[in-house]
Amino acid sequence: MNSSNFPTKKTDEESNQNHIQKAPKKDWFRLDNAATVFSFVTSTRIPCMFRFYANLKKPINVAILQQALENIIDRFPYYKVNLRNGLFWSYWETNPGMPVVIEETKYPCQKMPIRKKGIFPFRVRAYYNRISVEFHHSITDGTGALIFLKSLVGEYLTLIGVVVNDWQDVFRPNQEPHYEEYEDAFKKNYQKNLPGPPRVSKAFHLPFKLEPKGVFHLTIGIMPIKQILNKSKELDVTLTEYLVAVYLEALQDILFSLPLRKQKRLLKPIRLQVPVNLRRFFSSKTMRNFSLYVTPYIDPRLGHFSFDEILKQVYHYMRVEVSDRYISQQIARNVRGELHPLIRLTPLFIKRLFGKIIYNGQGEFLYSGVITNLGKVSLPEPLNKEVENIQFLSAQSPVTKTGCAVNSYGEKLYINFGRIIKEAHVEKLFFRKLVKDGIKVRIETN
Amino acid sequence: MTENKAFCSRCGVEVEPHKATCPLCGTSIQQTEEEEPTSYVKKYPDEPAVKTEKTGRTAKQKRIFIWEVVSVTLLIPLLITLFVDLIVNKTVTWSLYPISSLILAWFLISTPLLFPNILPLLYIGETLPPAIFLLVIDKIEDGQINWFLDVGLPIEAVVAVIAAIVIIGSIKIKNKGMNIAAFILFGAGLICLGIDFIVLKHTRGTFGVSWSLYVLTSTAVIGGFLLYLHYRLMKNTKLQRKLQI
Incomplete structure (x- = not known):
């Protein structure tokens, strides 16, 4: 995902010009397609949460951070909402309250009681020198959340005296929201007559016992961006393709290290979910969800794949599948389901019941893991001098059990692995492979 | 440092x-x-161990569990009535009525719990058992079919056809909301009209209707009011968001 696709509002003058297209005040709006699914399946086990966090160079002053949050929140009216239930669908209703900065917890991305009255679909946490924003996936994706964090950090640093001339893609409190920021980009880009994508079989899943609910192990791999970029260039692939191949190989090694009977039982394709920011393909300013995914895989039923074979398969798969045509098929399938008259007419409680069943059967069970590469994250000068790094992590589902989020900031690449099992085998094999490839890796955990 | x-x-x-x-x-x-190790700030604060919650059932397991509980609950009165009848009369007589009613209830409850997403099966599961129930009730009386073909089956057919029309109409129509409630009311009014007509024809042998006109008038007025609310008043009101389809 790349936030640079967003048009930037560079000056107040430009911002004033946007008044012509400013968003009309909305008391409520419908959930987009992805939001509906996430709102159905959310639970303690599947929190549907993700976090962006900025480590500043100095400790946080919580009172100033609270003030910054209060200043900035009205620039994001589509996040100042509360999920309410209708008879047939849920909807976002303007939340008259004010979000409050809260304390950090040992385990990030905990469940959010999203349907409770007055609950915002995000939370802001402060701990020592770290500002974290945790978003429920039913309100936005990584792009929206990253802009929110950058805007919050920008406002916080402004309040403590940092002067910024060029704000780039950072939103400012005095700007009016653009009406397109509210848009349901899935519906806007829905092509009714497209066939849906072909169905895929269930994937291999790690056969390890889940930790008690709420436990979330975080393993962060930090490495020089230059080293890893050089390695992927040497292999003639992109960074994402290289990391996907390393991840697939780690999962394959785990599968083939299992006892023979267990291995035979679990022998299924190893498939990863790789989110794609659709703003790359379809013009949209939406600050709500607008990402889908591609699913590179290897099929170990055909035998053991060498790393070169995996890399080759991933390279060609990504070249073909990461295209607007194939992504449009996914949009068509998802939105078509939502617009089906029978589904529209079904009361919400029944939809929620079946939403979970469908998600379990059709969604997570098809993937062995998740890897999301957000790309380069940066802040305008001189904010970047005050911020050590910005990182990203995502809650994990009880099916895939592990997953990782990747982004770079400055000279470093950050790979945040989250897992809800005790065993760190995936992380171990993943980072050992990077070390073997000559990359210096530093590991941090919670 | x-x-x-x-x-x-x-x-x-x-x-x-x-x-x-x-x-x-x-x-x-x-x-x-x-x-000595240098001082460091913990990356994340310590907190009490997360309490282990009970593992919940999946939605399917919940439905099957409810079905099991309902089945056992219905079996209790069924067995009591059966045994009381057997003890008192030494044979099965009056208990056939409550037993067949309980079996009908079991069918009506089981279908949506076991096949919640197969619409044709749901429709058959909710319309066929009442028809069979009426036939059984008719036959219990004297072993003959007396009123089933004249009254029971036509009433069942009217209910099934009108329900199908309301369901299909509700699916097809655009801008769903209170208009669906109106269709259901209209359907209920028409069912009453059909029942009234069939019963009168059977009891008096005449073609006509009586009491159902009151029901039909009420449902038509309330249904019309709901349509008015839906198409005229609901725009830009809070009801719109609550009833969006």
Whole structure:
């Protein structure tokens, strides 16, 4: 995902010009397609949460951070909402309250009681020198959340005296929201007559016992961006393709290290979910969800794949599948389901019941893991001098059990692995492979 | 404040200096220098262990569990009535009525619990058992079919056809909301009209209707009011968001 696709509002003058297209005040709006699914399946086990966090160079002053949050929140009216239930669908209703900065917890991305009255679909946490924003996936994706964090950090640093001339893609409190920021980009880009994508079989899943609910192990791999970029260039692939191949190989090694009977039982394709920011393909300013995914895989039923074979398969798969045509098929399938008259007419409680069943059967069970590469994250000068790094992590589902989020900031690449099992085998094999490839890796955990 | 660098000898990764073991493989970390570890701020705060919650059932397991409980609950009165009848009359007589009613209830409840997403099966499961029930009730009386073909089956057919029209109409129509409730009311009014007509024809042998006109008038008026609310008043009101389809 790349936030640079967003048009930037560079000056107040430009911002004033946007008044012509400013968003009309909305008391409520419908959930987009992805939001509906996430709102159905959310639970303690599947929190549907993700976090962006900025480590500043100095400790946080919580009172100033609270003030910054209060200043900035009205620039994001589509996040100042509360999920309410209708008879047939849920909807976002303007939340008259004010979000409050809260304390950090040992385990990030905990469940959010999203349907409770007055609950915002995000939370802001402060701990020592770290500002974290945790978003429920039913309100936005990584792009929206990253802009929110950058805007919050920008406002916080402004309040403590940092002067910024060029704000780039950072939103400012005095700007009016653009009406397109509210848009349901899935519906806007829905092509009714497209066939849906072909169905895929269930994937291999790690056969390890889940930790008690709420436990979330975080393993962060930090490495020089230059080293890893050089390695992927040497292999003639992109960074994402290289990391996907390393991840697939780690999962394959785990599968083939299992006892023979267990291995035979679990022998299924190893498939990863790789989110794609659709703003790359379809013009949209939406600050709500607008990402889908591609699913590179290897099929170990055909035998053991060498790393070169995996890399080759991933390279060609990504070249073909990461295209607007194939992504449009996914949009068509998802939105078509939502617009089906029978589904529209079904009361919400029944939809929620079946939403979970469908998600379990059709969604997570098809993937062995998740890897999301957000790309380069940066802040305008001189904010970047005050911020050590910005990182990203995502809650994990009880099916895939592990997953990782990747982004770079400055000279470093950050790979945040989250897992809800005790065993760190995936992380171990993943980072050992990077070390073997000559990359210096530093590991941090919670 | 200088930071000692610590590495895992097996994984080759650098780990945080205060770590005694490698977070990836658990191997003990040997400190390179014999200095005291430098002070550090914990990356995340400590907090009490997360309480272990009970593992919940899946939605399917919940439905099957409800079905099981309902089945057993219905079986209790069924067996009581059956045994009381057997003890008193030495044979099965009057208990056939409550037993067949309980079996009908079991069918009506089981279908949506066991096949919640197969619409044709749901429709058959909710319309066929009442028809069979009426036939059974008719036959219990004297072993003959008396009123079923004249009254029971036509009423069942009217209900099934009108229900199908309301369901299909509700699916097809655009801008769903209170208009669906109106259709259901209209359907209920028409069902009453049909029942009235069939019963009158059977009891008096005449073609006509009586009491159902009151029902039909009421449902038509209330249904019309709902349509008015839906198409005229609901725009830009809070009802719109609550009833969006």
